[in-house]
Amino acid sequence: MEFTLKNFIFYGFALMTVGSALLVVTVRNIVHAAFSLMVTLFGVAGLYVFLQADFLAATQVIVYVGGILVLILFGVMMTSGRLEMRIHIERGQLLLGGIVSLALLMLLLTVIANTPAWKNLTDDGTELPPTTERIGELILNGPFLLPFEVVSVLLLVALIGAALISRKEVRD
Amino acid sequence: MTLQHYLVISAILFTLGIFAVLTRRNAISILMGIELILNSCNLNFAAFSRFMTPPEDISGQIIAIFGIVLAAAEAAVFLAIILAIYREFGSIRPDEVDTLKG
Numbered sequence: 266m267e268f269t270l271k272n273f274i275f276y277g278f279a280l281m282t283v284g285s286a287l288l289v290v291t292v293r294n295i296v297h298a299a300f301s302l303m304v305t306l307f308g309v310a311g312l313y314v315f316l317q318a319d320f321l322a323a324t325q326v327i328v329y330v331g332g333i334l335v336l337i338l339f340g341v342m343m344t345s346g347r348l349e350m351r352i353h354i355e356r357g358q359l360l361l362g363g364i365v366s367l368a369l370l371m372l373l374l375t376v377i378a379n380t381p382a383w384k385n386l387t388d389d390g391t392e393l394p395p396t397t398e399r400i401g402e403l404i405l406n407g408p409f410l411l412p413f414e415v416v417s418v419l420l421l422v423a424l425i426g427a428a429l430i431s432r433k434e435v436r437d
Numbered sequence: 438m439t440l441q442h443y444l445v446i447s448a449i450l451f452t453l454g455i456f457a458v459l460t461r462r463n464a465i466s467i468l469m470g471i472e473l474i475l476n477s478c479n480l481n482f483a484a485f486s487r488f489m490t491p492p493e494d495i496s497g498q499i500i501a502i503f504g505i506v507l508a509a510a511e512a513a514v515f516l517a518i519i520l521a522i523y524r525e526f527g528s529i530r531p532d533e534v535d536t537l538k539g
């Protein structure tokens with residue numbers, strides 16, 4: 266593989282994603298973990314750009330970084346009273362969890378390396394047109410109309426349920 | 438870049454998410470692990486959509502968008518449950534919430 270600027274940026278994003286994800290699961294301070302998660306989410310958005318999924322990348326940044334991460338930080342603040350919380354980890358669990366995760370990673374890597382249908386599929390670097398228009402067409406006027414409506418109802422139900430669960434109970 | 442590059446990144450993210458869910462004793466950290474797992478899923482959908490189907494077929498990306506929506510709904514319900522648990526038990530360590538344990 267030749268060493269071009271594009272490859273350099275790709276490996277940068279890959280390292281950023283994997284490295285910050287490693288921080289998310291190892292760091293002891295939960296706020297630091299949340300900010301590492303933000304870097305991971307940005308890294309994944311960058312990988313979406315490399316996959317020529319521009320709309321997906323924008324959605325990732327808006328929904329994950331702008332929405333879910335803020336929710337997580339609110340959760341931290343409302344359940345600890347301050348912005349400092351240490352995460353308790355048991356040593357035996359760390360060992361067992363590490364063994365299970367490593368075995369899983371080995372399994373996945375073996376499958377990825379040995380599946381014939383996935384080999385030699387390189388990105389030829391052709392520029393595709395922006396996807397936003399086609400996604401809108403497929404969602405609102407195509408085969409994904411029904412799943413889209415179902416997901417929107419699900420989102421409404423989940424939000425109403427979340428508001429109902431988290432409110433203070435009123436006793437009369 | 439080949440398909441396998443993306444699959445390896447996604448496999449590492451998935452494994453780290455599983456590791457977080459297995460070892461962390463804090464509900465919000467577990468939520469972060471679940472978010473990592475969902476991200477690795479969506480990355481796989483986008484990568485397979487790019488490499489395994491013709492370029493004009495972007496169904497995989499739409500599935501990934503649905504995945505992001507589901508992750509948002511899941512995070513909202515998860516945090517609502519965490520708040521209710523915190524109010525009831527004064528802690529969000531999952532192993533302290535064992536009222537149903539016989």
